[in-house]
Amino acid sequence: xxxxxxxxxxxxxxxxxxxxxxxxxxxxxxxxxxxxxxxxxxxxxxxxxxxxxxxxxxxxxxxxxxxxxxxxxxxxxxxxxxxxxxxxxxxxxxxxxxxxxxxxxxxxxxxxxxxxxxxxxxxxxxxxxxxxxxxxxxxxxxxxxxxxxxxxxxxxxxxxxxxxxxxxxxxxxxxxxxxxxxxxxxxxxxxxxxxxxxxxxxxxxxxxxxxxxxxxxxxxxxxxxxxxxxxxxxxxxxxxxxxxxxxxxxxxxxxx
Amino acid sequence: xxxxxxxxxxxxxxxxxxxxxxxxxxxxxxxxxxxxxxxxxxxxxxxxxxxxxxxxxxxxxxxxxxxxxxxxxxxxxxxxxxxxxxxxxxxxxxxxxxxxxxxxxxxxxxxxxxxxxxxxxxxxxxxxxxxxxxxxxxxxxxxxxxxxxxxxxxxxxxxxxxxxxxxxxxxxxxxxxxxxxxxxxxxxxxxxxxxxxxxxxxxxxxxxxxxxxxxxxxxxxxxxxxxxxxxxxxxxxxxxxxxxxxxxxxxxxxxxxxxxxxx
Numbered sequence: 001x002x003x004x005x006x007x008x009x010x011x012x013x014x015x016x017x018x019x020x021x022x023x024x025x026x027x028x029x030x031x032x033x034x035x036x037x038x039x040x041x042x043x044x045x046x047x048x049x050x051x052x053x054x055x056x057x058x059x060x061x062x063x064x065x066x067x068x069x070x071x072x073x074x075x076x077x078x079x080x081x082x083x084x085x086x087x088x089x090x091x092x093x094x095x096x097x098x099x100x101x102x103x104x105x106x107x108x109x110x111x112x113x114x115x116x117x118x119x120x121x122x123x124x125x126x127x128x129x130x131x132x133x134x135x136x137x138x139x140x141x142x143x144x145x146x147x148x149x150x151x152x153x154x155x156x157x158x159x160x161x162x163x164x165x166x167x168x169x170x171x172x173x174x175x176x177x178x179x180x181x182x183x184x185x186x187x188x189x190x191x192x193x194x195x196x197x198x199x200x201x202x203x204x205x206x207x208x209x210x211x212x213x214x215x216x217x218x219x220x221x222x223x224x225x226x227x228x229x230x231x232x233x234x235x236x237x238x239x240x241x242x243x244x245x246x247x248x249x250x251x252x253x254x255x256x
Numbered sequence: 257x258x259x260x261x262x263x264x265x266x267x268x269x270x271x272x273x274x275x276x277x278x279x280x281x282x283x284x285x286x287x288x289x290x291x292x293x294x295x296x297x298x299x300x301x302x303x304x305x306x307x308x309x310x311x312x313x314x315x316x317x318x319x320x321x322x323x324x325x326x327x328x329x330x331x332x333x334x335x336x337x338x339x340x341x342x343x344x345x346x347x348x349x350x351x352x353x354x355x356x357x358x359x360x361x362x363x364x365x366x367x368x369x370x371x372x373x374x375x376x377x378x379x380x381x382x383x384x385x386x387x388x389x390x391x392x393x394x395x396x397x398x399x400x401x402x403x404x405x406x407x408x409x410x411x412x413x414x415x416x417x418x419x420x421x422x423x424x425x426x427x428x429x430x431x432x433x434x435x436x437x438x439x440x441x442x443x444x445x446x447x448x449x450x451x452x453x454x455x456x457x458x459x460x461x462x463x464x465x466x467x468x469x470x471x472x473x474x475x476x477x478x479x480x481x482x483x484x485x486x487x488x489x490x491x492x493x494x495x496x497x498x499x500x501x502x503x504x505x506x507x508x509x510x511x512x513x514x515x516x517x518x519x
Contacts (some may be wrong), residue, residue, distance in 0.1 A: 039379075063425070063426075064422055064425050085419050086419070089417070089420050091420065091438070091441070093442075093444070094440050095322070102427070103427045105437075106429045
């Protein structure tokens with residue numbers, strides 16, 4: 001109660017989250033007493049050593065997995081979450097429009113009005129000519145845009161991006177993350193992004209959260225403040241870019 | 257317009273394809289003509305080897321007696337019923353096994369045992385249980401096709417991309433929605449390829465069954481021919497069977513083309 005009144009801007013509060021994986025050979029403590037607050041409208045990136053349980057965190061938020069202990073609270077109201085995965089996961093047997101409408105269809109909210117809204121999104125973001133096409137006709141970047149629109153179609157309060165750009169080659173990846181960032185900012189969505197790419201995290205996010213290796217908890221939080229901050233691609237040229245990069249690199253502390 | 261090199265390439269391709277088909281036809285023609293000549297000059301004994309011309313006249317006389325299409329139809333009819341039932345029951349059981357992992361774990365060893373058992377061995381039991389009639393033949397073929405279908409389709413269901421399932425779960429999809437929207441459509445190719453296996457399996461089962469009990473059908477023609485030592489009839493039966501199986505396989509391949517149009 002005290003927590004929510006103090007940070008009235010929080011829309012997601014995670015307290016003492018713990019996750020244990022069980023298998024025949026024993027148990028693994030993936031997350032231990034993780035605490036995290038997310039403010040409305042902010043873009044948060046979560047980085048950490050590989051295998052630290054970043055994706056587990058998102059899976060728990062999405063109810064794909066059960067938590068072992070702790071508390072996940074939405075102080076304002078029961079929020080809708082939109083999940084975007086590493087692979088674009090477009091269904092090859094559905095047209096771009098049908099793929100975009102998938103979430104609405106599952107939630108039985110497919111009205112003419114919602115459909116028009118999705119068509120408008122597709123048109124706004126340069127997919128007008130591909131509405132009746134199948135995913136194989138699209139480039140990697142376009143597919144990722146469709147995947148984002150599919151998530152946006154259900155009008156989520158928080159977007160969860162799970163290594164959303166990892167499957168793309170480097171050039172496309174920079175362009176697509178720039179693209180996706182612009183769309184997210186334009187639609188004004190609160191976003192939590194999981195990534196292993198430090199540069200991607202600090203150029204896209206307002207806040208970068210560094211997790212420890214397993215069992216993971218929050219190690220450090222950076223508010224990314226660059227004087228000449230604009231879009232992700234341009235942010236790479238900022239003079240503060242290297243400063244943050246070095247700090248986060250040291251925090252993650254990778255030993256080869 | 258294409259470059260000369262490309263035209264040359266296309267020409268080469270066409271020539272190669274033509275040569276392959278030509279060679280295939282030549283082998284067939286040499287085989288048939290050779291067989292006929294060897295029979296004609298009595299180098300081989302037509303009593304046990306028959307000959308192409310005798311096979312043709314046997315088929316014509318079957319047609320004139322009005323029996324040819326009756327036998328063909330009976331075999332196709334039985335095959336289609338066992339094929340349809342095998343596919344349907346196979347998919348339903350595979351669905352149940354996918355739906356409930358506990359049932360799958362329990363049934364798994366039994367499936368393996370039944371699958372490895374040569375189903376022909378069950379022939380005598382089936383005849384005793386269901387009588388020497390068409391039912392036995394169909395059940396025989398069904399046993400052969402259904403187990404393979406269950407295993408193939410179940411594996412197809414299980415190979416569905418977990419990311420796609422997770423995506424639907426993130427939209428809070430029910431298990432039925434996941435089945436209907438991801439599992440089934442992404443297993444289409446597997447199901448279709450199991451149809452191809454199934455149509456051959458069913459035909460094998462039907463012929464086997466007809467060997468054991470029937471009074472009509474292509475299997476009966478072959479069996480009867482061998483019992484009265486009429487090799488012309490036996491060979492005719494085999495030729496007809498070959499044609500029937502090719503046609504049925506082609507029909508399934510055609511259906512496959514229609515169903516998987518996005519690839």
